[in-house]
Amino acid sequence: MVIRHKVWLASVAMLLLAGAAAFVLIDNNPVNTASPKQTERASSDAPAPSARSGLANSSDKVRLKIVGDSKTLTGDAGEIVLALDIEPGWHVNANPASMEFLIPTVASSSVNGQSLEIPTRYPRGRVSDITLGDTALAVYDDDASIRLLPDEKQTAMLKEAGKLDMTVRVQACSDEGVCLAPADLPLTLNLDDTKTQ
Secondary structure (H helix, E strand, C coil): CHHHHHHHHHHHHHHHHHHHHHHHHHHHCCCCCCCCCCEECCCCECCCCCCCCCCCEHHHCEEEEEECCHHHHCCCCCCEEEEEEECCCEEEECCCCCCCCCCCCEEEEEECCEEECCCEECCCCEEEEEEECCEEEEEECCCCEEEECCCHHHHHHHHHHCEEEEEEEECEEECCCCECECEEEEEEEECCCCCCC
């Protein structure tokens, strides 16, 4: 009886040590390693993320690009269209997400390091074949477009600043239901070439 108890305690201790080692490993290899900001002209695609060490995350399967060009902001107000470039066989959660615990796709913007609350229009998600309980999940596929709709005051601020920093948070999942850790996809829109008509 005493030997069994000691074996059981040794097993619990080994499990605790293994868990602590996994925590340290994950903590030392952040899932969302910051990559250099992707600064691109509005008419070009963002480059593939640079090589990094650590665990895979959603930036390995999803990239962000701007559709159109910066001249869309030359009027009193315009729109900025961001498209998701998602690898075949993968998707991201729609906004709003189908269930409370799922991570929705969310766009955020800033100018000169200050958050800018630009009204954002998300596309309707496609109802997928993936279900959790009785709920079919709404997802975005490749080329889903997110529209940022700055008002006149925000457009003037953007023209003065000459650039807009944007980030889209996504969680990529395979069509088989395997999900990667979420990632923030950064992109900068340069407005230096924009001239008022």
